[in-house]
Each structure stands twice: as structure tokens, then as C-alpha cells.
Amino acid sequence: MSTVVLIGAQWGDEGKGKVTDFLAQQADMVVRYQGGNNAGHTVVARGRTFKLHLIPSGILHGDKMCLIGNGVVIDPAVLLQELDSLESQGISTANLRISPRAHVIFPYHKSIDMAEEEQKGNKRIGTTCRGIGPAYTDKASRAGIRVAELMDREELAEKLRDALEAKNKLLARVYGSEVQFDYREMLEQYNEYADRLRGYVDDVSILVNRAIDRGQKVLFEGAQGTLLDLDHGTYPYVTSSHPVAGAACLGAGLGPTKINTVVGVAKAYITRVGEGPFPTELHDRLGDHIRERGCEFGTTTGRPRRCGWFDAVIARYAARINGLSYLAITKLDVLSGLDTLKICTGYRYKGEVINEFPAGLKVLAQCEPVYREVPGWREDISGVRRYNDLPQNARDYIERIEEMAGVPVALVGVGPGREQTLVLQNIF
Numbered sequence: 001m002s003t004v005v006l007i008g009a010q011w012g013d014e015g016k017g018k019v020t021d022f023l024a025q026q027a028d029m030v031v032r033y034q035g036g037n038n039a040g041h042t043v044v045a046r047g048r049t050f051k052l053h054l055i056p057s058g059i060l061h062g063d064k065m066c067l068i069g070n071g072v073v074i075d076p077a078v079l080l081q082e083l084d085s086l087e088s089q090g091i092s093t094a095n096l097r098i099s100p101r102a103h104v105i106f107p108y109h110k111s112i113d114m115a116e117e118e119q120k121g122n123k124r125i126g127t128t129c130r131g132i133g134p135a136y137t138d139k140a141s142r143a144g145i146r147v148a149e150l151m152d153r154e155e156l157a158e159k160l161r162d163a164l165e166a167k168n169k170l171l172a173r174v175y176g177s178e179v180q181f182d183y184r185e186m187l188e189q190y191n192e193y194a195d196r197l198r199g200y201v202d203d204v205s206i207l208v209n210r211a212i213d214r215g216q217k218v219l220f221e222g223a224q225g226t227l228l229d230l231d232h233g234t235y236p237y238v239t240s241s242h243p244v245a246g247a248a249c250l251g252a253g254l255g256p257t258k259i260n261t262v263v264g265v266a267k268a269y270i271t272r273v274g275e276g277p278f279p280t281e282l283h284d285r286l287g288d289h290i291r292e293r294g295c296e297f298g299t300t301t302g303r304p305r306r307c308g309w310f311d312a313v314i315a316r317y318a319a320r321i322n323g324l325s326y327l328a329i330t331k332l333d334v335l336s337g338l339d340t341l342k343i344c345t346g347y348r349y350k351g352e353v354i355n356e357f358p359a360g361l362k363v364l365a366q367c368e369p370v371y372r373e374v375p376g377w378r379e380d381i382s383g384v385r386r387y388n389d390l391p392q393n394a395r396d397y398i399e400r401i402e403e404m405a406g407v408p409v410a411l412v413g414v415g416p417g418r419e420q421t422l423v424l425q426n427i428f
């Protein structure tokens, strides 16, 4: 049995797409288990850059089974666009399978997402406005429409009628929105989507469990990051799903005894999009420098990301919540050329140093980072292919991270390409 769950150990955008793509080379199957097209994975492969939002990046390898589990919320318009774009670039999508238990995003979810954000004003979450939260809300309140119902014309007709009646009222009366949706038009459109997607629908739980029983290698690809988890993140500035490792079981339909290894992906620094407290955020020119060098602009929304120093309090928290076996550190090359680097080792709160990530946002907002300074390196490391060829200070930096997080580092990224990945430990 060889199963690996790969998760984001920070606030998302850690470079999971690239690490998944690297590990997918060895895997037989790649599975998405939560989130939706709020995720954006950039993968550089075959000399080209691919931006994927829903389809597991393993699709670029051709021979891998790629599954979208029940825990994902699917916008069929986006999924079809992605399928068309891959096919037009000569990449087969024949190995994709979608769970009939996954919930479907409708245009009213996006309108509600936007209306809610607008109503919150300066207390907004800063969502991606892709309808993710409202789709999960419908799932929890048992008003959602799943892929299974999408595939059944009669059921869809009935469920969509009920849903639209409620959502049009909600938009007009609660949010004062002028947006109203036409039932016939939407039904026709979603019937078309259903016809195009029907061939991809299959029982993901059966496929995953069978693959594991056969001894195949399965990679579970998390989206977003630990601090955006609905339970364990910086609530309410979180997403509406569970990006943590435990959710792989729930979101794909397998038991916890089937997971062998958990890898947490973290940048050599840290970023965040959207609102909410961020202790090591850099508000100065250094923050701008990291944003420019690291191309820290959202794949999904294009928003500039907030940048800061590596936070070992968060790394330790992610290690505990996810039971990390390894860390994969990405974008180490972005830090080249800085004289001194800082790693946050703890937070100063009301005169005392705390070492654990607090639950209260008010507390987090008042936390001052306690830093350990380490010397940087001048060399361009993007051409390095073996860990031992990194400058001594770069290796020392990685070792400090290992020591402070209490987790061994298995992979180090020195650039966006698949070959710019230094292997310290084999994961599969």
C-alpha cells in the first residue's frame, strides 16, 4: 500500500501543483478531495505553463488516473473549459473520473458569494467569488444538487426549480440584488453540461480503494492550505472546505488506515491572499521585492499576495494538525540575494512568548513575531540540481526550518520547472 496525501502547510498557494506534478511521475492515480475552482495550480511541464483549477495536475502525465472526489464542489462550466483547453493542447482527458457524490456549483452560488462579500463591506472575507462557500452551505443545509442529480434529467428539473425559487428570493429580498435567474435557460444549459460530462462520472471511492488493494500508488492532492481550513484555519477568514490531510479520507471515500504518508508543502517564506491577520507580513520594500521575484499574484483572481517571513509557529501547527511525515519547501530561489533572512520562532503576546498557534483571531492580530536571523546567500540557485550543491547558507536555512518545524524536509524547489526539484528523501 502506498498512499501519499499532499497538503498546503500555510495559507494556500504553496506550490502544491508543482510538487503534485513532480510526485505524480511515480503515482498511478491522483485524487482531488476538497475545494473547487477557487484553487489554481500552475504547472510548468513539456516546456509549457498550464493553469489548472479543478482537474488534478496528474492529467499532464497521460497515463495516470485522475479523480475528482465527492468532497470537491464542481463548476461544470469551468470543468468543461479546462477539459477543452487540455484537449486542444493535445493532452488526453480520457483518464478523468468524477464522483457522482460531488456537489455542483450553479451561477446563483457565485451571485450569492459576491452579494455576501458586498454586504460584509470592510468585514469581507476576500473570497474568490467562485461560489465555493454558498455551494458548501447548500451541501450542509441539504439543499445542494450533486453530480448524481445533474445526470438525471427529471431530478435536475425538480431540484433546480426548488433551488431557483429560493435563490431568486434570497438575492432580491435579502441582498437587494437585481440579479434573477431564468429556470428554463439554466436547466437547458446544465442539461448540456450533463451530457458532456456523463462519460466521466464513476464511483471514486470504489476506484481509489481498488487501486490501493492492487498495491498501486495513489496521490491525494489537497487544495488551499491548513490555515484556510474551516475548522483549523484562521476562522472566519477561511475557505468552506477542509484542506487538511484528514479530509482526504472523507472527500474521496476511504478510511484513515489507508493513508501512509502526509507531505506538507510550504514556501521558503509565506504568503496570503484575502483578509485576516498575518503575523510575519512584510509591509515594506522587502515584501514588494519578494512579491515581484516570486510572482506572487493569484492564479485564480490575479490579486497581489501578501508576503512575509517563514513562520515556524505555523509550520509546527501544520505538522500537528496534518500529522506531517515530510515537508516540501518551495521557491527557495526567491530568497537568493538577501543578506539576512528571518524565521519566526514564536509570537510575543502581552509581553509573553507563545509557541503555539492561537485559536482567537484577536490574539493572533496582536501577536508580534519573535525572529531568529540567519545569513542569506548571494548565488542564483535556480540551476542547482542536487541538494548538496546548494550554498552552505541555503542548506543551513533548510536545516533550521526542519529543526524548528520538527519535520524532515524531503523536497526543495529552486524554480518552477519539474527538474528544479531537489530530492532529499524519496516519498513514494
Ligand code: IMP
Pocket (backbone or CB within 6 Å): 011, 012, 013, 038, 039, 040, 125, 126, 127, 128, 129, 130, 131, 132, 133, 223, 224, 228, 237, 238, 239, 240, 273, 274, 275
Ligand atoms: P473562497 O474559498 O473563495 O470562499 O475564499 C475564502 C478564502 O480562502 C479567501 O481568503 C481566499 O483568498 C482563500 N482562498 C481560496 N482558495 C485559495 C487558494 O487556492 N489559494 C489561496 N487562497 C485561497
